[in-house]
Amino acid sequence: MTSPLPERDGIDMIHVDQLVKRFGSGTAVAGLSFTAHPGRVTGFLGPNGAGKTTTLRVLLGLDAPTSGTATIGGVRFRDHRRGLRHAGALLDAGQAHPGRSAAVHLRALALAGGLPRRRVDEVLGEVGLADVAGRRVGTYSLGMRQRLGVATALLGDPPVLLFDEPVNGMDPEGVRWARGLFRRLAAEGRTVFLSSHLIGEMAATADEVVIIGRGRLLAAGPVDELAGPSSSLEDVFLALTAGSLDYRAGGAR
Amino acid sequence: MTGLIAAEWLKTRSLRSTWWALGLTTAAVLGASALDRDGAFPLAGYLMLIVVATGSGAAAMVGEYSSGLIRATTVAVPSRAELIMAKAVVLATYWTVAGALIAVGSYATAQSPGPMPGATAFVAAALVAPVCALVGLGLAVVLRHAGATYVTGVLLVVLAPQMFGGNHDSTRAVNHAMIVPAWERLTLAHGSPEAVGAAYTTATEAWLVYALWPLLAVAAAVLAHHWRDV
Numbered sequence: 001m002t003s004p005l006p007e008r009d010g011i012d013m014i015h016v017d018q019l020v021k022r023f024g025s026g027t028a029v030a031g032l033s034f035t036a037h038p039g040r041v042t043g044f045l046g047p048n049g050a051g052k053t054t055t056l057r058v059l060l061g062l063d064a065p066t067s068g069t070a071t072i073g074g075v076r077f078r079d080h081r082r083g084l085r086h087a088g089a090l091l092d093a094g095q096a097h098p099g100r101s102a103a104v105h106l107r108a109l110a111l112a113g114g115l116p117r118r119r120v121d122e123v124l125g126e127v128g129l130a131d132v133a134g135r136r137v138g139t140y141s142l143g144m145r146q147r148l149g150v151a152t153a154l155l156g157d158p159p160v161l162l163f164d165e166p167v168n169g170m171d172p173e174g175v176r177w178a179r180g181l182f183r184r185l186a187a188e189g190r191t192v193f194l195s196s197h198l199i200g201e202m203a204a205t206a207d208e209v210v211i212i213g214r215g216r217l218l219a220a221g222p223v224d225e226l227a228g229p230s231s232s233l234e235d236v237f238l239a240l241t242a243g244s245l246d247y248r249a250g251g252a253r
Numbered sequence: 254m255t256g257l258i259a260a261e262w263l264k265t266r267s268l269r270s271t272w273w274a275l276g277l278t279t280a281a282v283l284g285a286s287a288l289d290r291d292g293a294f295p296l297a298g299y300l301m302l303i304v305v306a307t308g309s310g311a312a313a314m315v316g317e318y319s320s321g322l323i324r325a326t327t328v329a330v331p332s333r334a335e336l337i338m339a340k341a342v343v344l345a346t347y348w349t350v351a352g353a354l355i356a357v358g359s360y361a362t363a364q365s366p367g368p369m370p371g372a373t374a375f376v377a378a379a380l381v382a383p384v385c386a387l388v389g390l391g392l393a394v395v396l397r398h399a400g401a402t403y404v405t406g407v408l409l410v411v412l413a414p415q416m417f418g419g420n421h422d423s424t425r426a427v428n429h430a431m432i433v434p435a436w437e438r439l440t441l442a443h444g445s446p447e448a449v450g451a452a453y454t455t456a457t458e459a460w461l462v463y464a465l466w467p468l469l470a471v472a473a474a475v476l477a478h479h480w481r482d483v
Contacts (some may be wrong), residue, residue, distance in 0.1 A: 057482070057483075060324075060327075060328050061327065061328075061331045062324060062328075062482060062483040063482040063483070064482060077328075077331055078331045079331070080331045080332075081329060081331065081332040081335070082329065082331070082332070083328045083329055083330065083331045084329050087328070088328075089324075089325075089328050089393045091301075091321075091324050091325075092321065094321035095320075095321050095322060095324055095325040096269070096320065096321075096322055096325070097264075097316055097317075097320040097322050098320060099267075099268050099269065099270065099316075100264070100267050100268065101267070104263065104264075106324075107263060108261075108263045108264050108267075109260070109326070109329045110254045110262035111257070111259045111260035111263060111330045112256060112261075112326070113255045113256075113329040114256050142364060152325055158330075179388045
């Protein structure tokens with residue numbers, strides 16, 4: 001493994017340790033441990049149902065862990081009174097009330113989070129929604145709602161950013177824009193954590209990957225070490241996850 | 254906390270439904286007041302207000318759950334009790350102001366207002382709206398399901414007093430613990446206590462009903478929201 005950027009490490013890292021999350025009789029995350037470091041884009045990969053979203057939800061304090069810990073910057077997220085300065089997140093496109101405009105949505109979050117009002121205009125410009133900011137979110141396309149989700153994540157100018165399937169529904173221009181944005185955020189020294197099952201996109205964007213299946217760690221490390229000249233990241237991913245698929249085309253096996 | 258309250262107020266006033274619900278309710282109360290020969294605070298109009306206020310309190314949380322906004326809100330405000338308290342403050346304030354204006358309007362437009370109602374009747378007429386809004390908020394947080402919340406709200410606030418309307422002591426005790434009978438007692442909706450007799454509870458008990466329902470509803474909401482996954 002390449003060594004992480006030492007000067008900011010510990011402050012802004014994402015650290016998951018022996019995390020277990022059960023829902024009733026089902027186990028979504030089963031003893032998962034990994035770390036994501038500042039200054040890097042870390043891809044979070046796994047088949048459907050692998051526990052990616054649940055892990056993100058525990059990290060953000062939405063779900064309580066059954067056991068183990070998940071911290072951002074060494075702190076359980078729920079221990080913050082206000083969160084947006086510590087981490088920003090896009091969990092899915094449905095994070096805004098359809099009856100409110102993007103500007104009002106962001107202004108309410110800025111007020112609640114104690115952030116200056118100018119941040120609203122800044123992030124709207126950043127994601128390219130400034131011209132439609134007065135329109136109700138219910139009239140937005142999926143790609144536009146994803147951009148609003150990215151704006152929400154950036155609102156507090158946080159050192160740690162978590163994105164769950166951020167390019168879902170984006171057009172090719174949007175995908176390229178998002179890729180550039182993630183690279184830039186990491187270059188600014190932020191921890192960028194990106195969950196996806198689009199392997200090609202991940203190979204093009206991420207420095208490191210964390211691959212999980214059925215709630216367990218399968219592999220973690222720099223993309224260029226996991227994927228060699230003879231095998232693509234996709235080959236590696238499919239080989240690793242072959243035993244942990246919950247849903248497979250062509251009937252049950 | 255000030256910023257959080259400002260945020261919740263912005264969320265409330267930026268929804269069109271907030272304003273047309275208020276307009277329709279005001280029209281219903283004032284219309285009933287002008288048409289009915291039912292005193293200064295007509296039951297027909299006030300039942301509408303009671304249902305809308307309950308629904309409005311519920312919508313403050315149902316809207317968060319159904320749109321997924323609750324996730325963005327919780328990341329912004331991990332301190333969950335504060336979020337519920339801020340919503341409660343905004344709902345209580347908004348509906349107290351609206352309730353007071355509607356009470357005054359209802360008296361002013363009444364076809365047969367009768368003698369000038371006392372301060373108790375005015376205050377009770379004004380406060381039934383915030384009481385119901387907070388009960389709606391509590392139900393929405395605890396039940397988390399839009400349909401279940403609205404149906405339970407109407408059952409609990411409007412229909413339950415009817416179902417427990419008999420003359421038996423136990424059903425009467427339940428009836429007296431409900432919000433609409435407390436409103437009826439305090440606004441003297443069916444005439445003076447002497448004329449109505451045991452169908453009324455005492456004024457003290459009625460005020461207790463006004464205090465305990467919202468208090469318990471908000472407490473249940475704070476606890477439920479604290480312990481559950483969002």
